[in-house]
Amino acid sequence: MTTLTAPPRPEPATAPAPGGPLAASRVVAVFAAATVLLLVVTAIHLTQGTSSVGALDLLRLATGGDDEAARVLVASRLPRLLAGLAVGVALGFAGAALQSIARNPLASPDTLAVNAGAHLAIVAVAAFGISLPALPAGGLAFCGGLAAAALVMAMSSGGQAGTTRLILAGSATALALTSLTTLLLLLFEQATIGLFAWGNGSLVQSDLVALTQLAPVIGVAVVALMLLGHRLDILALGDDTATVLGLDVRRTRLVATLLAVLLSAAAVTLTGPVAFVGLCAPVIVRLLGRVVPGVHRHRILLPLSGIAGVLIVLGSDILLRAVMGGQAGVDIPTGVVTSLLGAAVLIWLARRHRDAGPTRRPPGGHAAIRSAAFHRTVLVVAGAVTVTAVVVGMLAGDTWVLLGDIVNWLNGSTGPAYTFVLDQRWPRVAAAVLAGAALAVAGTTVQAVCRNPLAEPGILGITAGAGVGAVSLLTFVPLAGVWAITGVAGLGAMLAFVLVYATAWRGGLSSDRLVLIGFGAWQGGTAVTTFLIVAFDPWNTGKALTWLSGSTYGRTATQVLPVAIALLVLTPAVATARRELDLLALDDDTPRVLGVRLERTRLLALAGAALLTSTAVSAVGVIGFVGLVAPHMARALVGGRHARVLPVAALLGAGLVSIADTLGRTVIAPAQIPAGLVTAMIGTPYFVWLLWRSRAVATTAR
Structure with a gap:
């Protein structure tokens, strides 16, 4: 079955009525009103710019006004206006x-x-x-x-x-x-x-x-x-x-x-x-x-x-220049x-809108049932992979070291060169491991609460909120300390979470509505971050891009500490609620019947996920897909019970980010690829496969 002949499933918001009555007079009135509004917006747009040429100067052109106004109109304002018309x-x-x-x-x-x-x-x-x-x-x-x-x-x-x-x-x-x-x-x-x-x-x-x-x-x-x-x-x-x-x-x-x-x-x-x-x-x-x-x-x-x-394009441009000034039209997209x-x-x-598509099923619904011995084996193997990733991360980089050098460094007997290299490297490795584990635990929680196997903290706007907070502080207070950045990133994440949760609540919480609203918050947060960069720090886009792409570059032990504290405090709390997560992943009725306070449990679980995500973002920037891929891999290996999924997902997330960070530091050394870009390139094929598999399941069901 091709994508162009897939069985239709009309959505209410786009179900047109082409056979309905056509009110010709009303249609003509709408076109007339839209045309008049367009002419007004066009006229206002032409009067704005960086020069002092105003509306009166442009009107004088009809009677042969000065050459300066004509040059400004032809060289700058008319091309901008026509571009807006064409793009709109x-x-x-x-x-x-x-x-x-x-x-x-x-x-x-x-x-x-x-x-x-x-x-x-x-x-x-x-x-x-x-x-x-x-x-x-x-x-x-x-x-x-x-x-x-x-x-x-x-x-x-x-x-x-x-x-x-x-x-x-x-x-x-x-x-x-x-x-x-x-x-x-x-x-x-x-x-x-x-x-x-x-x-x-x-x-x-x-x-x-x-x-x-x-x-x-x-x-x-x-x-x-x-x-x-x-x-x-x-x-x-x-x-x-x-x-x-x-x-x-x-x-x-x-x-x-x-x-x-x-x-x-x-x-x-x-x-x-x-x-x-x-x-x-x-x-x-x-x-x-x-x-x-x-x-x-x-x-x-x-x-x-x-x-x-x-009207949207030109209106947005007019609003931008009216609020921020004429130069903002040049600097800010x-x-x-x-x-x-x-x-x-x-x-x-x-x-x-309420969606009930094939993505709405328990995240562990198709996971295999594994024995306790198999679970222990997976746990050991995942731990070994993570430890190996940490060791390789300590060895690899623009300067390679040997295991003996690491042993000497631990004993305090290395030379100045290797001491400097390893002192700079271990906080990066620790940041990658801890942030990966935090994102994996947060992703497992979000998927259980949303009952959506394709959800992750990023799609709920949490990472965008943390990014807005951190980039805002870096932009306006460049000398801010680590704890300040962590606090502001956490505040941004929690504000985004509260906004998404409160907006998605409408007589109850729809998982699909939560995901869609979270996506809108994610896009809005990204736009705000971009605005901050281009408006207030346009010559430092490399720093911002690195932050938004997720990087461990220049991390210190102090920056790693908040993630470690969040993991030590919140991971046991999430593990304690493993039974509730199992029930939340099923449906809304079963938890209520068994005495679970549904909305309170959801709120606390998502708040914990938001805090874990915010500390991870404050340490390594915005890294996507870890909160999606690690829980899925864990469920595929050990089944759907969260008592088993959480530790395996944490280890897999830690290993994934550590491997991505090591690859980014070594593949094109001395240049570096941010870890978030590597995880996106690793996670996207897996995500595509998940969507394609669920598409096949849905097609078979039909």
């Missing part, structure tokens, strides 16, 4: 098409990793010193975005298997691609200078060359989608009905997908990834369906989404503002 239209059309194809309200160029794939393709070329014109660069971005979208839609059954599954598949793919992009930005910092800010969606244009080359591509794709509008209306009725009516479902879906990816790639090539415009614009238009019957018809939906996309808007829309959509 492209992303609005692309988002509407993708949501209709997938019948999923959260499908967009961002959640399908199209933007991440296109961004990686462009950065990869720039990293090797190759400068391409706009059209060839757009073609390369198209290939990267199409490959990413194909992978995500394959893992999520064409996007129709439920919003939670789509978000998880898209976030995993985007994280892996973003990790590769970040690695290139770090390794080729000189060749890719300026691409960090551009990678978050910047409307800054030096001329109209790129726009004039890409505008025809956008125009042709827009016209082609409009011509497909009637077929998309028929496709919205369901694959079976559409086939009976004579529609080639597979070809229609394929052509629409290609056009949507082409539009997204053109937008990325022009301005970088302007996040979540493709998500927000169609959602806003579909909300008009209550007052404007027939707005779901694609020949109305698509152009209105394009106009809404332009407009995509940061749209990311915050998109995060809010994601959270709002999640509160309205």
